[in-house]
Amino acid sequence: MKIAFFASSLVSAYWNGAATYYRGMVRALHERGHHITFYEPDAFERQQHRDMDDPPWAEVVVYGAGSEAEVLRTVERARGADLVVKASGVGVHDALLERAVLDLQGPSTLVAFWDVDAPATLDRLHGDAQDPFHALVPRYDLVLTYGGGEPVRRAYRGLGARECVPIYNALDPSTHHPVPPDPRFDGELGFLGNRLPDREARVEAFFLDAARRLPQARLLLGGSGWQDKPLPANVKYLGHVYTADHNAFNCTPRAVLNISRESMARYGFSPATRVFEAAGAAACLITDAWEGLEQFFEPGREMLVAASGEEVAAHVEALDAERARRIGRAAYERVLAEHTYAHRAAQLDALLAGRRRVPAEVAA
Structure with a gap:
């Protein structure tokens, strides 16, 4: 499966608390045979504070975040992927990305919103009935979250999500493991x-x-x-x-x-x-x-x-x-x-197995 990820950063943990989560999930998905392209903006000095080189288990595309046109060109590069993921908290042009990735939906392309901070997203939506994301939630094929359990699932279903499934944080034993004291x-x-x-x-x-x-x-x-x-x-x-x-x-x-x-x-x-x-x-x-x-x-x-x-x-x-x-x-x-993230990637594979796009009007 070809997976396109639009998220904050894979290569820098600088002001990016989701970095470990992304790295663990993407590596584990690669080990299950998937090809992942990770699109991240050049923003918040993250590229100047990298703590890893581009990894062999993902293709990293760093795009300029200065103009909407460049963001849209980058989104178009993901056309034809089997799964397109828009993660929450990219930090720049989030609203634009939330709309634009939905244009990539097709007979063989699922588009998912992966919420790495569901409490913040849900608090924002519940506090603003005019937030444009309200209209977009039902259009996503799937909402994934990295936490929240039944309270978050219930809240997203109340917003019209077709399906909401938590894929919890986990451990990548290759990067986090016992070492001698320092x-x-x-x-x-x-x-x-x-x-x-x-x-x-x-x-x-x-x-x-x-x-x-x-x-x-x-x-x-x-x-x-x-x-x-x-x-x-x-x-x-x-x-x-x-x-x-x-x-x-x-x-x-x-x-x-x-x-x-x-x-x-x-x-x-x-x-x-x-x-x-x-x-x-x-x-x-x-x-x-x-x-x-x-x-x-x-x-x-x-x-x-x-x-x-x-x-x-x-x-x-x-x-x-x-x-x-x-x-x-x-x-x-x-x-x-x-x-471990191997457990979480197996969960995601099982969730996606045999799944095909259901048009919004049918899902409704």
Whole structure:
């Protein structure tokens, strides 16, 4: 199958939290025999902050995002693909792309909207009845999401989607795996995440509050945008942590912390990429509580769950090295058994098997 992907970036994780997800899915689909062309805009200095070369498992097309005409010419290059994917959050000309890819539909071409931030998209649509995407949702052959479970599926069906299926985040064991500890990341607790409007208050509540309660502990904060944020004296700010260092970041501290964005925690069933990256490194993960967690990992045995910064601090204080190793090892075994991108690509193949386009008027 020839698959055309229009998304933010495959080759750069700079201000691009979906990079690991795209890389894992695209590589796994390639390994199942598909040919993927990944179209990404030259925007947000991502090409200047690449953390990988063009991979052998995808053709990467970087297009100029300066004019609508150039975007439309790029879309036309995908004509004839078996599956065309418009991902959410490209960051430039999203509305144009959402319309333009639908012109590629044909008897042998399915067009899917792949929502890598369904909570944000749904909140936007529910808040604006005039959003032009309302009219487009029913025209897509399929809506895929990387999280959200039944609440998101129900919301998309309410917007007229023909079908909505979650393809959850997962692990690529070839890129995220255990490595020796790195002294740069020594500490009791590490958190990695960019500063975003619907995450910042939760970082205050779960990470910075925990840091204030653990004055003798050393905590690490990685990610872009935190440089002007007042931090407790025991928090070391690392700035952007490149993908190549994620394994060491996960493997070195006693524990690492996952903090869901507010919208994802509200919808539930939305495990962040970091959850699977940490599990793949056999890290001891502490996560904020969110509905659906038990579908992926067993709380208390495969990861620790906290409802507040106070509970995060209590977990860190009670955690010795041996227990941290046991929890990390249990998560590692679970993720390899059930939550790799090979599992997710097989799910997508099964979903697409034998599927043919149904014209909108018939589907309606």
